[in-house]
Amino acid sequence: MGNWVANDGLSFIVILVWLGLNAFLFVHFYMVFLSDKWFYTRAILGHALSWARAPAACLNFNCMLILLPVCRNLLSFLRGSIQRCSRSAARQLDRNLTFHKLVAYMIALHTAIHIIAHLFNFERFMDAQRDSNNTLQYVLSQIGNKENQMFLNPIRTKDTNPTYVMFTTIAGLTGVVITLALILMITSSTEVIRRSYFEVFWFTHHLFVIFFIGLVIHGIGRIVRGQTSASLKENNPQTCEKYYLEWGKNGTFCAVPNFEGNPPGTWMWVVGPMFLYLCERLVRFIRSQQKVVITKVVMHPSKTLELQMRMKGFKMEVGQYVFMQCPSISQLEWHPFTLTSAPEEDHFSVHIRIVGDWTDALYKACGGDKNEVKEAWTLPKVAVDGPFGTASEDVFRYEVVMLVGAGIGVTPFASILKSVWYKYVHQNANVFTKKIYFYWLCPETQAFEWFADLLQSLEGQMMEKGLTDFLSYNIYLTRWKETEAAHFTVHHEAENDPITGLKQKTLYGKPNWSTEFNNIAAKHNGSKVGVFLCGPPALAKSLGKQCRTHSVSGVKFIFNKENF
């Protein structure tokens, strides 16, 4: 039942490989520290040594990975190259944020294991120093007090405590600092904080700079110590362990063992991604310096602001998005917006819904709250980074397409529909896509206005060219007031819809997806249907399920979800 492999197969394999590598690294490094070189270290620490080093290796691996999914320019470039080979591989790059979060959870988990193991290590090192004269641990801890001896126990005196030692070693201090940075990053990244107070999330997340600097410095102190290879020849732990009270004395064959610290290895893992991320920020900065001119500002009802802009060398594809910054509002904030114009137009536009601090400030800066016309030179300067590719680029690669937009989520599809109009009407290009089913779910009537204009002109053009079969659209009003309901009932039989003015009637409530999918499956047997959604996660879940259940023999529904 259903074809889960077509939709999620590749994701599953990527996650499996990633988990496998984590498991391998954990077990491998656990075993490395069970060798003879660490015999005496383990005499004091026990298995807590391995329990600390194994997650450290996994942390190196995951910290290397975590920067990569957020290099959006790099990903955009990769996406372009991969798309020529495989469409489904390119789609994996849409899920970059999900992967970033998974890696973050893994980092948090390994950090916890690493810290707990080191708590035991510190305590055991301290106990060894405070021990009585006759134990192996005490003897080992005294090595390093005489000249020409290299110590094992980093705690060199018994007149101290683990907390003090932690704050006075490089490893301990950097450890505390980067763990704090990690905790602050995690608590400000919860869904509640991200959705309500994006700026807190964005600014706190920049603590990652401190995190990476601390991470690279963390091992410089070489606090993890094992026996040198030269010393292993003179003092074989397997045989010499029992004679620890006689090491180095005249007549014995066991010399006093010497120890050296492990060289820091983290930098080798993370220097590459750190460099790539630096390049990414540089690219963003360079792009932001390019001049962007606002050519038109339109205020739509339902608190929507449209900005039409031009920039030298700007090339876009359908359904892509850009990041916009307005230095007069905030130097550091970049916000993503979907492009609502078609590539064939001479400008590019975005429709911005006014929901928070930044959008409200932009609205005021563009003169939204005043009634008189604003001069062109008083409009705020903006910077644009992008465009970045998303799933919508793939729309024209499918023969049959279902587009589902909820509320403001319809914006990428505005771009697609406009592009469709240009291709068919102006260029008469041979378009691969033969049929588009468009669903728009909207909670309020005023939001229809700017999009309804677009649909009206499309409707008219298609009637002229006799292409009414190409696009079939369904608009669903999901919420209405009692007073409006009376109006709808009375004008039910009017030729044009009372809300949109379109020939196609508005439907009320939510669509019955099962019926819709069944109808489409019946009409287009034997083809791949691309399903594109821009909307809330609940809808994504239900559509994803429908795609899987209706992908029976003959027709395959491939689900593509947009997210920010």
Place this chain on the structure above:
Amino acid sequence: MGKIEWAMWANEQALASGLILLTGGIVGVAGQFRDWQFAAYGVAAGVFVCLLEYPRGRRAKGTSVERTGQYCLTVCVKAFGPVTRNYYVRALLHAALCVPGAFMLPTVLGCVCLAIASLIYLLAAIRGEQWLPILPKPETAERPSESIREPPKNPPPRPPADQRRKRLEDVEGSSYVNPIPVTVNE
């Protein structure tokens, strides 16, 4: 950043700190560390902080999202009235609770995290925020108004008689279908 309610972030941070303090305390007690008494304190303080911080407060603006199963704790926390409502008290409480954690390594991290949470709560308190419980609104019973009890005294308003019937000339313009054919008005 005008619209941010710092208490929301302080709450997340404090809940995380409680968990970290609790974990550190468990490690200290289970591993029988020296000064394990501080670890035992860490367990108790960690549990207390988690219980206090688990119920999320109601946001002043926008929709509030509850944590799963927080209703019982919301009622308990609400019962303490101004002590739990005021964020100055919480900031002070967390600052005081975190101090014993500094005496032992396993609880140090919990101590520092709780101190940071205390600072954010202080910021929230300075900006005048308060903890208000998220409780379901009591359903106001729909009481029928007085006029329903008595029969209406006046007939309902109607347009004048000559406009009540559909006019033959404009049958198409009307917006309902008449089951009986319309005849000319004689």
